[in-house]
Amino acid sequence: MKKLAILTFLVGFIFAYSYRDLCKKLPNTVYEYKATSGCEGMDMSFNDITSSQASKEYASSDKTLEVMIVKGSFAMQYLPLISQNVSVTTNDTKLYTTNINGKKAVFNVDLHSKTVQLAILTDEKTPELLIINLNGGNEKEAERIAKEILAKF
Numbered sequence: 001m002k003k004l005a006i007l008t009f010l011v012g013f014i015f016a017y018s019y020r021d022l023c024k025k026l027p028n029t030v031y032e033y034k035a036t037s038g039c040e041g042m043d044m045s046f047n048d049i050t051s052s053q054a055s056k057e058y059a060s061s062d063k064t065l066e067v068m069i070v071k072g073s074f075a076m077q078y079l080p081l082i083s084q085n086v087s088v089t090t091n092d093t094k095l096y097t098t099n100i101n102g103k104k105a106v107f108n109v110d111l112h113s114k115t116v117q118l119a120i121l122t123d124e125k126t127p128e129l130l131i132i133n134l135n136g137g138n139e140k141e142a143e144r145i146a147k148e149i150l151a152k153f
Contacts (some may be wrong), residue, residue, distance in 0.1 A: 017043075017071055017072070019042055019043050019053060019054045020054075021052075022041060022052055022053070023054045023056075025069055025152070026039055026054060026056040026149075029058075030067065030145055035056055035057070036057050037057045038056070041053055041055065048073075049073040050072050050073055051073045051074040052072055053069065053070045054069050063134065063135060063136035064135045064136065065132070065133065065145065067130070067131070067132055067145075068129075068130075068131040070128070071126060071127070071128040072128075073127075075127035078121070078129055079121070081097070082097060082104045082105065082121050084097060092110065092111055093108065093109065094109040100143060100150070103120050104120070105119065105120040105146075106118070107142070113135075114136055115133070115135050116133075116134045116138060116141075116142045117131065117132065117133050118131070118134075118142040118146055119131045119132075120132075120146055120150070122153060130150065132145055132146050132149075
């Protein structure tokens with residue numbers, strides 16, 4: 001029992017982070033987009049689950065963008081998908097995995113609404129994801145935005 005308590009403490013210490021730290025990674029401008037809001041976030045911890053997330057919204061002409069960083073247990077939800085070679089295309093959706101700057105990533109594209117979600121695994125040890133939600137753009141634009149943000153990590 002004593003060993004379990006020590007292990008639980010160490011895991012909590014290793015995964016100690018704050019959404020405020022994640023907010024510092026989110027720029028005020030990215031590509032042609034300017035922030036339309038301040039950074040919002042939260043830290044969560046219950047039982048053995050510890051997670052933080054931060055997000056900021058941006059706009060450029062007729063397009064909107066949300067950039068989010070998720071760290072910890074909730075980022076683990078993407079690991080089974082992002083670690084596989086996946087390619088699925090339907091009449092409505094295109095979902096596929098790729099690499100961006102040597103990091104595992106997954107695109108989820110709504111073909112009708114021109115909405116692109118790009119999730120990139122930025123840290124495998126303490127799982128951390130950079131998530132781009134782009135409305136009115138395409139995959140190449142989402143990738144350019146991601147590369148610009150990753151260059152500042």
